[in-house]
Amino acid sequence: MGITNGFVGTIGNTPLIRINSFSDETGCEILGKAEFLNPGGSVKDRAALFIIEAAEQAGLLKPGGTVVEGTAGNTGIGLAHICNAKGYNCLIVIPDTQSQEKIDLLRTLGAEVRTVPAVPYSNPENYVRVSGRLAAELDNAIWANQFDNLANREAHYATTGPEIWAQTDGKVDAWVAATGTGGTYAGTAMFLKEKNPEIRCVVADPMGSGIYSYVKTGAVSSEGSSITEGIGNSRITANMADAPTDDAVQVTDPQALKVVYQLLRQDGLFMGGSVGINVGAAVKLARQLGPGHTIVTVLCDGGARYQSRLFNADWLASKGLEMPEG
Numbered sequence: 001m002g003i004t005n006g007f008v009g010t011i012g013n014t015p016l017i018r019i020n021s022f023s024d025e026t027g028c029e030i031l032g033k034a035e036f037l038n039p040g041g042s043v044k045d046r047a048a049l050f051i052i053e054a055a056e057q058a059g060l061l062k063p064g065g066t067v068v069e070g071t072a073g074n075t076g077i078g079l080a081h082i083c084n085a086k087g088y089n090c091l092i093v094i095p096d097t098q099s100q101e102k103i104d105l106l107r108t109l110g111a112e113v114r115t116v117p118a119v120p121y122s123n124p125e126n127y128v129r130v131s132g133r134l135a136a137e138l139d140n141a142i143w144a145n146q147f148d149n150l151a152n153r154e155a156h157y158a159t160t161g162p163e164i165w166a167q168t169d170g171k172v173d174a175w176v177a178a179t180g181t182g183g184t185y186a187g188t189a190m191f192l193k194e195k196n197p198e199i200r201c202v203v204a205d206p207m208g209s210g211i212y213s214y215v216k217t218g219a220v221s222s223e224g225s226s227i228t229e230g231i232g233n234s235r236i237t238a239n240m241a242d243a244p245t246d247d248a249v250q251v252t253d254p255q256a257l258k259v260v261y262q263l264l265r266q267d268g269l270f271m272g273g274s275v276g277i278n279v280g281a282a283v284k285l286a287r288q289l290g291p292g293h294t295i296v297t298v299l300c301d302g303g304a305r306y307q308s309r310l311f312n313a314d315w316l317a318s319k320g321l322e323m324p325e326g
Contacts, residue, residue, distance in 0.1 A: 007085040010039040011049050012159045016167045017299065021266040022259075022283050027291025030282050032299040033164060036271070040078040042301035043160075044071075047146055047183050048078030050155035052086065055142045062140055066091055069144035070131030072180065072230035073102035074301055079144060080109035091138075093131040098229055101305045121235055148238035152183030153190070160184065161191025164296050173293040174200040176249065176285050178231040178277045179211055182240030184298060193244045200289075203248040204281030204297070206232045206256070211240075215248035227253050227309070227319055228273040230300075251280040253321055259283070260303070260310060261324040270303040273310055 004010045014034045023030045035043035055061040066089040067079050076092040083090040090111040094103060095118035106113045114134075116127050123129075128147060135143030146152050164172060175192050177185040189201035205212035207224030209232025214220045226232060233240075251259075256276030263269040263279065271279075278297040286295055309315045313323045 007039050007081055008049060011045045012038070013163060014038060016164065016296065017269070019263070019267055019269075019279060021262055022279060022286070026283060026286035028286035028289065029294040030279070030286060031168070031294065031296045032269075032275075032279065033160065033296065034299050036299055036302040038078075040074075040081040041305070042074040042078065043184055043298055044074035045078040045081070046155040046159055047152040047181070048075055048082050048144070050151040050158075051144045051146065051149055052079070052082055052088075054149075054151040054154075061088065061142050063087060065089070065140040065142065066135075066138055067144055068131050068135035068138065068141055069093070069146060070126075070128040071146065073098050073106070073305070074230055075144070075146050075181075076106050076111060076113075077102065077109065080106055080111040084110060091131075091134060091141075093127045093134065095127050099306050099309055101308065102229075105305070146183065147181045150238060152181055153187035153239045153243075156184050156187025157191045158187075160298075161188040161195075164188065165192065165195055168294060168296065170195065171294055172196075172199055172296050173289065174202060174282075174285055174295045175297075176202040176204050176278065176281050176295060177298050178204040178206065178228075178274055178281070179240055180231045180233060182233075182237045182243060184300075186239050186243035189244050200246045200285075201244050202281065202285055203245055204277050205248055205250050206277050207250065207252055208232055210234050211236075212248040212250045215245045224252075226256075226277075227321070228256065228277055229306070231274045231277060249281040249284050251277045251284070253319075255280045257310070257316070257321060258324050261326060264303070265326050269299065271299060272301045272303055272306050274300045 038045040096115040097118040206226035210220035210222040260276040
């Protein structure tokens with residue numbers, strides 16, 4: 001650990017954390033990639049950096065330019081930090097269902113933020129589609145297009161996968177992660193499968209997302225809904241289109257909440273809702289595989305970005321959920 005080259009040089013090389021409570025429960029080594037320790041606070045710093053640098057290398061983004069993106073929050077936060085560090089403007093379109101903490105943080109970072117109603121991707125007013133139109137209307141601007149920009153998964157093929165392989169000395173039995181854009185899951189899975197085709201690559205999916213159905217049946221369909229932000233999808237993105245998938249695991253909101261609160265109370269890890277899905281799926285997979293296996297997942301971001309929701313009994317009750325006891 002030496003001196004890094006500014007904000008950008010600090011992205012990546014996060015530790016793997018043994019999640020003691022769930023590892024001891026299952027007899028497996030359940031390891032979480034500590035992406036909340038990235039300088040922008042989430043796994044999305046990696047994709048944001050690769051997307052911007054790919055645009056620079058292609059001559060699409062010039063000094064003083066603008067980066068436009070539709071995001072549920074964390075990619076926008078990463079982009080805003082990197083834009084500040086590199087001298088670009090940042091315009092973020094975000095669904096109005098996302099936590100106020102993330103929206104406020106984006107504005108604090110200097111991004112122009114436009115909130116829009118949360119509607120399906122098929123609707124022209126979907127936040128992703130709106131961001132694409134806005135980027136096309138601006139001079140010296142790029143659309144980050146994280147869902148279908150393969151620089152996203154390349155970030156994880158080039159960094160996250162190799163880090164996990166090195167940190168485990170190649171002794172990893174399974175990789176399990178939720179998908180939003182698909183970049184984290186796909187890039188890491190592609191690298192690990194190249195190193196060892198026997199590594200099981202498993203999608204974690206919240207209710208309301210169609211990816212579980214796609215992996216199981218080949219058709220995208222969904223049932224139910226989830227309070228988790230930034231994961232799940234109703235379509236197969238370019239980043240996910242040819243990603244290796246051995247299986248998929250569904251995790252309900254009550255199951256994810258139980259995991260999030262156990263991580264806080266027994267492991268000292270204050271995590272966001274998507275971590276509940278990821279670790280919940282890793283635990284289910286550990287029970288399927290049996291003791292003695294090493295399972296890696298991702299600790300995407302911290303709980304502070306969801307404090308008014310996940311850690312608020314009144315808000316949870318408004319969603320028909322209870323704060324886990326303990």
